[in-house]
Amino acid sequence: MIDIHCHILYGVDDGPQNETETLALLHQAIEDGVTDIIATPHHRNRHFINEKKDVLILVDKVNSLAQENRLSITIHPGQEVRIYGEIAEDYARDEILNLAGKTNYVLVELPSSQVPAYTERVLYEMQVAGLIPIIAHPERNSAIMEDPGKLYSLINQGALSQVTAASIAGDFGKKIQKFSIELVEHQLAHFIASDAHDTRHRGFAMKRAQKAIESAHGHDFGVFENADRLLKGHSLQLNPPMEMKTKGFWSKLLNR
């Protein structure tokens, strides 16, 4: 299984702080069936700046760490870029990393409580520059939860999205679980990834997520295969997004 969103590098963000913690996460990843991790440290989210050149160095270090410990898992470079006005320009300036360091995909994080007005413009400019934005964990954005139409229009305009395995598995509660599965059903989410930070509270839940979605539908909508295709550089299997019904007064009242 391929994990396209994971805070596996140590000492760079709110993920592991040292080699020991990274090793523990790597062990957990392997147990969860993960063979490849795209390391996506936070970039430009007010607290952390992790430019391309720094990420590349640390990815090499963690790969050697894995080899020294005879772990059969490969780390690829990446970033989780907080949305800002100049992503496309900074990509051209070689500060922004695409996923795995070789694809056209860039993982973009929105603020947790809103979809800024400039989002469409920024995602459009990224696409004009030949990049495909993948919106990280839309299921945890409160403005999108309130109005899924906001995500629909971004997907309609060519962005993709990634929901977090733990959300699908139900670790953040029933409401987020239900919403995440609905996003996948409506072709509004195209990947499932761990977004793992530590082994205790925000670990891997890939197998449990797969179980949850398969038990609900009998198949997984290709969300795991898409990650595999992304890493191999193959084109993804995508379908047109479907609009989600905004909740009416009564269902809001009943589903609180």
Add this chain to the structure above:
Amino acid sequence: MAAKPKKSNMDSKKRNLIAEYNPKSVASEQYRTIRTNIQFSAIDEDIRTITVSSSSPGEGKSTTAANLAIVFAQQGKKVLLVDADMRKPTVHFTFNMMNTIGLTTVLTRQSELDKTANQTDIENLDILSSGPIPPNPSELLSSRVMNRFFDTAKNMYDLIIFDTPPVLAVTDAQVLSHQCDGTILVVRAGIADKDKVTKAKEAIVSAKAKILGVVLNDKKMKSNDEYYYYGNN
């Protein structure tokens, strides 16, 4: 990690492109009938550019546009299918291709048409997906670069078919139909609202565009209507 194959997706794609995957079906025959009607609708001029639209969403524009493009290509014409529905682009899904470049990048001169249009497995048929969607799509379609696009495309293709958004939703379809030789209005039986269809027709006529005809889609057939077809699909 063997996920179960997504059979339903592939099937629906094949169903959408019925003129290619099941050319002997009643539906494919109907598409060929529409093709002939279009060819006979113009007496002294060739129809080289066609807009396919509808009054409201979900009436079958994209399916009709794709299948018409296929039956024209099967006839040996060099055809370009253009996704000009920048409100809900779907052509790249139907033909399973990436949408990183397309109409918008050609119009904004970031790519050339001959390097942007995708060849398909279907002989003579090329596809131009929408490309990244700008925040102001209508402006692109009415701009002068669109005229240039028409000139270039007509030099390369015998026929250009535009898939557009619904007429009543935005002005895009009106703008395009004005620039095209003819417009086809897709009407879905049992779904389309009579007043809305009339309004859509008026909008197209007021854009000084020529309506070639209306395609009535999804009409339930009585079983004896098709008794002389050998097979029901």
